[in-house]
Structures are given as structure tokens and as C-alpha cells.
Amino acid sequence: DAKTTQPPSMDCAEGRAANLPCNHSTISGNEYVYWYRQIHSQGPQYIIHGLKNNETNEMASLIITEDRKSSTLILPHATLRDTAVYYCIVRVTNNDMRFGAGTRLTVKP
């Protein structure tokens, strides 16, 4: 699977949009981009995934560049409960899911 690069930490003001970047310059054509988050020591939680097109669900939006070498996870109105480690992963569906170090997002009042 391709590797990803994420900033180790980011801050965001409560109520503002949080934009979390991810670089995956060696992504293959059949690899999806997945985002998960882990709040404190809880089990990771699935957020969203996509292949080429931008995706949106009730939690977030995923913007994938046209060349698929990078993506951005957008939390439109961050709350204190969104403070977590966010993981960007690329994988071929049904292959093992390998997590990197992620981005520690801190939402501040």
C-alpha cells in the first residue's frame, strides 16, 4: 500500500472548519483514501473514504485532488468533541488497513 504523510498536529477554533491535509503521492489507481479518527484511547472510528470523486457524509467532506496525490478532510464546524487523532490511509479494498502516525487535531474554545 502507498504511504501517507500528515502533519503531526493542528489546532482549530471551535465552530470553524478544520481542514486536515494528507499527501499520498505514490497512490495506485485502485487504492482508496480512508479517514479514521481515534478519540483518546477509544477504538478508531471510520469517517469517510473515496476513490476519485469528492465525498460528503454527515461527519465530514473528503476532497481528493485530480491527480489523487493528496486529499483534505474537512470538518465543517469543528466542536470540542472533534479533538482526536485523525488518520489518513490508502489501501486496496479488503487488504489490511495500516495506520500511520496521524494528525492530532485540537479544537480550542
Add this chain to the structure above:
Amino acid sequence: DSGVTQTPKHLITATGQRVTLRCSPRSGDLSVYWYQQSLDQGLQFLIQYYNGEERAKGNILERFSAQQFPDLHSELNLSSLELGDSALYFCASNLGAANTGELFFGEGSRLTVL
């Protein structure tokens, strides 16, 4: 609630001992994944099973083994325990073949080796 159940939630044991962690996947899920997360470390993929067969292996030590049973529950066996094996162990499941691969994680088993 993800639907994935892990037991025990907490376990304290001594070095050299052996423990078994259990995972019940979501109803209908065929694939089970095991992960280890040491203090302030990332999630390390250990092993994946699909319908009873090993599908992928990650950074799993030889002292560790796993299996998936016919009823699809899985067990992770950790033997000759060392202090460094203290960690959170997560199990995740998904449908397996022919799906887009979202994983559902349990709440983890916290192992402390003294």
C-alpha cells in the same frame, strides 16, 4: 456501539505468562483484524483473518498467534509476555470480500504486564 465485542476489557498479568484476548465481530462480518497500540504509539497492524483463514500478516511477534473459529469469533494469544507487550489491543471487523472495506473497531483490551 460498533457491534464488535472484545473481552476482557482490562487484564493485568506478570511477565512470562500467557493470555488470550477474544473478539466477536459484528453480525455477518467475515473478516477480523487485530491491532496493537502501545502507550502514545500508533496502531500497529498484527494480523487479519477472513472466514477462518489468515489473509494478511503484519508486525506480529512469533510469541503471538491468532485464529478465527467457525463461528467467526477470533482469539489473539500472547505468550511469554514481556513488559513491552503492555498495550491496548484492538479488534476490528468488516464484511470481507466485495465491499468497500470500512472497518468497525471494538473498544479494545488493555493489557498490563507487570
